[in-house]
Amino acid sequence: MFLGIDTSLGTAVAVIDPDGVLRAERVSANALGHAEVIGTLLQQALNDAAVTAALGTAATGTVPSLAADTVTHVAAGMGPGPFTGLRIGIAAARTFALARGVAVVPVVSHDAVALGILLRAQLTDADPGRFAVVTDARRREFAYTVYEGLDDDDGLPVRVSEPALVPRDEVDARLGDLQATRVDATAVPAAMLALAASRAVAAGRTIGPAEPLYLRSPDVTVGHTPKRVGS
Amino acid sequence: MLMSAAEPLMSAAEPLVLGIETSCDETGIGIVRGRTLLSNTIASSMDEHARYGGVVPEVAARAHLEALQPSIEAALAEAGVALTDLDAVAVTSGPGLAGALMVGVGAAKALAVGLQKPLYAVNHLVGHIAADVLDADAGPLEYPTVALLVSGGHTSLLLVRDLTTDVELLGETVDDAAGEAFDKVARLLGLPYPGGPEIDRAAASGDPTAIRFPRGLSRPSDMAAHRYDFSFSGLKTAVARYTEQTPDADVADVAASFRESVVDVLVTKALDACARYGVPRLLLGGGVIANRRLREVAIERAAAAGVTIRVPPLSLCTDNGAMIAALASQLIMSGRQPSTLDFGADSTLPVVEIQVAEKDAVASP
Ligand SMILES: [Zn+2]
Numbered sequence: 001m002f003l004g005i006d007t008s009l010g011t012a013v014a015v016i017d018p019d020g021v022l023r024a025e026r027v028s029a030n031a032l033g034h035a036e037v038i039g040t041l042l043q044q045a046l047n048d049a050a051v052t053a054a055l056g057t058a059a060t061g062t063v064p065s066l067a068a069d070t071v072t073h074v075a076a077g078m079g080p081g082p083f084t085g086l087r088i089g090i091a092a093a094r095t096f097a098l099a100r101g102v103a104v105v106p107v108v109s110h111d112a113v114a115l116g117i118l119l120r121a122q123l124t125d126a127d128p129g130r131f132a133v134v135t136d137a138r139r140r141e142f143a144y145t146v147y148e149g150l151d152d153d154d155g156l157p158v159r160v161s162e163p164a165l166v167p168r169d170e171v172d173a174r175l176g177d178l179q180a181t182r183v184d185a186t187a188v189p190a191a192m193l194a195l196a197a198s199r200a201v202a203a204g205r206t207i208g209p210a211e212p213l214y215l216r217s218p219d220v221t222v223g224h225t226p227k228r229v230g231s
Numbered sequence: 232m233l234m235s236a237a238e239p240l241m242s243a244a245e246p247l248v249l250g251i252e253t254s255c256d257e258t259g260i261g262i263v264r265g266r267t268l269l270s271n272t273i274a275s276s277m278d279e280h281a282r283y284g285g286v287v288p289e290v291a292a293r294a295h296l297e298a299l300q301p302s303i304e305a306a307l308a309e310a311g312v313a314l315t316d317l318d319a320v321a322v323t324s325g326p327g328l329a330g331a332l333m334v335g336v337g338a339a340k341a342l343a344v345g346l347q348k349p350l351y352a353v354n355h356l357v358g359h360i361a362a363d364v365l366d367a368d369a370g371p372l373e374y375p376t377v378a379l380l381v382s383g384g385h386t387s388l389l390l391v392r393d394l395t396t397d398v399e400l401l402g403e404t405v406d407d408a409a410g411e412a413f414d415k416v417a418r419l420l421g422l423p424y425p426g427g428p429e430i431d432r433a434a435a436s437g438d439p440t441a442i443r444f445p446r447g448l449s450r451p452s453d454m455a456a457h458r459y460d461f462s463f464s465g466l467k468t469a470v471a472r473y474t475e476q477t478p479d480a481d482v483a484d485v486a487a488s489f490r491e492s493v494v495d496v497l498v499t500k501a502l503d504a505c506a507r508y509g510v511p512r513l514l515l516g517g518g519v520i521a522n523r524r525l526r527e528v529a530i531e532r533a534a535a536a537g538v539t540i541r542v543p544p545l546s547l548c549t550d551n552g553a554m555i556a557a558l559a560s561q562l563i564m565s566g567r568q569p570s571t572l573d574f575g576a577d578s579t580l581p582v583v584e585i586q587v588a589e590k591d592a593v594a595s596p
Pocket residue numbers: 230231355359382384517518549550
């Protein structure tokens with residue numbers, strides 16, 4: 001099973017089967033408080049996944065196995081997103097994977113939003129055309145990534161432009177230049193994050209950066225008064 | 232429930248605990264078995280902060296995320312244990328830099344859930360005291376003891392009646408921490424960051440009595456409300472004024488006189504607390520304890536006052552994960568329940584909260 005963790009907006013945790021069936025999803029929409037909720041959401045999602053896996057084996061008459069809750073990969077949402085929250089999910093993904101001895105699969109968080117949009121469109125035979133996933137980046141900026149369709153071979157969203165920041169009052173002009181429809185997202189679906197990861201692994205592709213997509217240098221975030229605390 | 236993150240069933244004799252500490256600029260991973268130190272891995276982002284003259288929280292937090300996994304792996308290798316051998320995971324909940332603490336909290340929770348091991352969220356300041364139990368050469372810590380914790384982030388005077396149940400805050404800095412004062416004065420004197428070792432070097436040839444700098448919060452009128460509190464911002468201002476008015480000031484004398492003022496206030500207040508509470512024991516902790524002059528003066532004046540000084544090994548005085556693991560180990564050995572998974576990072580966690588979010592005790596069958 002693939003475990004997906006994203007804290008680029010709220011806190012989202014999901015578990016899917018290798019074939020994409022959703023086993024569990026636990027979400028907190030709070031744009032803060034990631035550190036508070038991450039452990040509980042993770043625990044609940046794993047519990048739920050074990051229950052649904054057990055039900056699944058009961059329904060099909062197969063023998064329930066201890067492997068029912070076995071997570072084989074951890075999909076980590078790498079952003080873009082406000083740093084303080086974003087890091088918590090990545091840290092959690094890394095240590096959970098370390099604990100279980102499994103691999104971390106980094107995924108651009110916007111890819112998960114785009115995959116959700118494109119799969120929904122596929123079901124209704126709609127064509128969303130070229131669109132931009134737009135999320136809050138704080139500091140009067142948005143983060144955006146432009147997509148167009150799913151790759152025929154691996155079923156992953158095709159990125160037309162990489163994640164970038166834009167001042168809020170310039171976003172529409174920028175997207176107009178890129179001929180992309182604006183899609184504002186307030187949540188990243190962890191199930192889609194996990195699905196993107198499983199499709200990437202199946203295709204042997206690396207689709208996300210190993211390090212977080214901060215998109216800003218660290219000293220941009222501080223004033224002129226560095227603070228010492230600790231030691 | 233199919234799985235519980237924290238079944239409190241473990242051997243209480245000598246628990247194997249991994250501690251995660253990310254409250255400031257050091258990513259500390261420590262592993263202890265009971266009172267025995269197995270590994271103490273520290274990755275510091277200090278160099279990255281040097282050009283800012285102080286810790287930049289965002290730089291520190293980014294560095295924690297990068298250092299965490301390699302540090303955990305290095306600590307395990309050094310200790311010769313596997314994650315699955317652990318009895319518990321421990322983490323600093325606070326006090327410290329919020330964004331930095333959160334990296335450790337998120338990592339510790341996922342590690343504990345992934346391993347299905349209990350998690351102990353603990354107080355950083357009390358962790359500094361707990362470092363003492365890892366000192367193989369010292370006997371057990373006697374109670375009560377006064378503890379003076381001095382670093383770049385905190386300057387606190389504590390009365391410790393029991394490490395796991397009863398730590399009282401007697402006083403703390405009302406403005407800058409002592410280490411922060413060293414950094415700022417170093418900057419005034421044109422010395423690089425971090426200031427502590429630089430001031431020390433410059434002070435070596437100076438006369439500590441050359442300039443009489445003020446002793447913060449030490450006037451008789453301060454004794455009522457701030458007897459055990461510290462203030463270093465007035466001292467910093469006095470040094471700034473002195474160097475402005477004395478262009479040909481001898482840097483060595485300024486450094487030595489400044490350092491003497493800091494050391495004098497720290498030691499005087501700590502020994503005053505020992506006298507007032509009738510406690511003949513003083514424990515020193517925190518990174519600034521590495522300052523040789525502070526230790527010298529403390530040992531000399533404590534001896535005269537009939538107070539025994541304890542200093543944990545200096546490698547355990549700076550921020551580290553081993554002290555966090557040691558505190559959790561003490562909590563476990565005294566029968567405490569693990570923390571729930573719902574705690575957060577608390578940048579101003581009071582010292583009386585030795586453990587955060589302890590679960591309700593399970594009724595015995
Ligand atoms: Zn400290």
